[in-house]
Amino acid sequence: MIRPLPSTVGTLTSPIDLRPYGAHFQADPYPFYAQLLQQSPAHYVIGPDSVPTWMILGYPEAKAALAHPALLVDWAYASPQWRAMVLGDPETTQPPQGRSVATSDNLDHKRLRQPLVQAFTIRRIQALAPVIEQRTQQLIDRLPARTPFDLVDDFAAPLTISVICAILGISDLDQNQFRCLADRLSYPASLNDAHAARHEITPLLRRLVEAKHDQPGDDLLSHLLQINRDTADPQATLTDTELTGATFTLLNAGHQTSIHLITNTLFCLLTHPEQLASLRADSDLLASALEETLRYEGPIGGSLRRFAAEDLTIGDTCIPGDGSQVLIVLSSAHRDPRQFPDPHRFDIRRRNADLLAFGHGPHYCLGAALGRLEARIAIGSLLDRLPGLSLAHPGSDPGWRPGPIFRGLANLPLVHT
Numbered sequence: 001m002i003r004p005l006p007s008t009v010g011t012l013t014s015p016i017d018l019r020p021y022g023a024h025f026q027a028d029p030y031p032f033y034a035q036l037l038q039q040s041p042a043h044y045v046i047g048p049d050s051v052p053t054w055m056i057l058g059y060p061e062a063k064a065a066l067a068h069p070a071l072l073v074d075w076a077y078a079s080p081q082w083r084a085m086v087l088g089d090p091e092t093t094q095p096p097q098g099r100s101v102a103t104s105d106n107l108d109h110k111r112l113r114q115p116l117v118q119a120f121t122i123r124r125i126q127a128l129a130p131v132i133e134q135r136t137q138q139l140i141d142r143l144p145a146r147t148p149f150d151l152v153d154d155f156a157a158p159l160t161i162s163v164i165c166a167i168l169g170i171s172d173l174d175q176n177q178f179r180c181l182a183d184r185l186s187y188p189a190s191l192n193d194a195h196a197a198r199h200e201i202t203p204l205l206r207r208l209v210e211a212k213h214d215q216p217g218d219d220l221l222s223h224l225l226q227i228n229r230d231t232a233d234p235q236a237t238l239t240d241t242e243l244t245g246a247t248f249t250l251l252n253a254g255h256q257t258s259i260h261l262i263t264n265t266l267f268c269l270l271t272h273p274e275q276l277a278s279l280r281a282d283s284d285l286l287a288s289a290l291e292e293t294l295r296y297e298g299p300i301g302g303s304l305r306r307f308a309a310e311d312l313t314i315g316d317t318c319i320p321g322d323g324s325q326v327l328i329v330l331s332s333a334h335r336d337p338r339q340f341p342d343p344h345r346f347d348i349r350r351r352n353a354d355l356l357a358f359g360h361g362p363h364y365c366l367g368a369a370l371g372r373l374e375a376r377i378a379i380g381s382l383l384d385r386l387p388g389l390s391l392a393h394p395g396s397d398p399g400w401r402p403g404p405i406f407r408g409l410a411n412l413p414l415v416h417t
Contacts, residue, residue: 030344056326073105097240143417157255208247
């Protein structure tokens with residue numbers, strides 16, 4: 001039971017400070033969201049990261065906000081105060097790694113996205129299935145019997161980083177370095193550490209792009225460069241700086257979301273044994289089990305940060321168009337009882353329609369099909385090959401990683417017999 005939270009309905013000056021709730025909020029934010037949602041679908045808060053944020057919590061409001069033309073991801077629309085706090089420089093309007101689909105809007109976003117759509121096709125993703133299957137089986141072979149292992153460090157992370165690095169053409173020798181930097185970007189010890197990690201990874205990615213000019217291969221970056229060469233219109237090509245930004249976005253987002261989708265699905269199944277039993281009895285339920293995890297404990301807690309470029313009203317709450325940060329809280333929207341009956345129940349037979357887990361509108365995730373493919377192969381293989389799989393420490397509190405965007409466990413100790 002949580003203490004009643006004050007309301008911010010219709011106010012601009014009295015944010016709800018979530019920092020005192022600390023670990024309780026991080027471990028289980030859903031009671032907080034449910035209490036706030038009963039008051040209004042949007043609230044002004046100070047998040048655990050100390051950044052003032054307008055949170056949009058309701059499902060219909062979240063879906064509308066994801067495609068709202070006044071909510072923009074471009075840092076140029078952020079307030080100077082936000083840029084000073086989060087980026088370390090009020091004058092910064094461009095990410096050091098280059099603009100990408102994650103930091104652009106409208107025609108610029110469409111221009112940057114189109115080559116990725118051409119290169120990141122369903123056929124290319126499906127062709128990765130044997131690679132994912134082989135790597136999955138190799139990692140399962142290494143898991144010790146009757147001795148606890150960590151699903152994150154021993155399976156999910158090495159699987160997903162190897163897949164995204166294979167897609168981008170990053171060598172095996174670089175994978176640990178990229179994983180470390182990706183973790184620091186997603187879960188920084190401080191805002192300063194996030195700045196440092198962003199500046200450390202950028203030259204590595206620039207050198208990778210430069211290397212692909214000289215030694216192209218059968219990877220996504222090489223295909224993007226080939227699209228550049230085949231395109232007569234120079235306005236339709238990506239510069240090397242933009243290719244660096246695209247690589248940054250794909251590496252970070254594709255790696256973290258896949259780790260958490262695999263880990264969260266196993267955690268949900270193992271803590272709901274009746275659901276796991278249903279899945280073991282009927283493997284055709286695997287796809288719906290993944291969709292239910294995306295709803296119930298999805299890997300993305302909040303959308304890309306957006307900035308209000310115009311005044312807008314969500315429910316009874318007025319959000320000023322002064323570049324304030326707006327976070328669309330998918331974790332809350334997916335437990336909105338107006339859209340999902342009995343939303344706090346994990347049910348792999350639930351018919352989920354119109355989930356927002358991979359976004360909605362122009363910023364819909366390019367890697368959605370890849371994430372589902374990786375998770376389906378990984379979860380199916382683990383359950384098939386390790387019938388005695390269980391939590392190593394049942395009943396203990398899991399350690400959820402901090403951060404407003406990703407929702408995942410730092411570790412998940414398991415054991416199999």
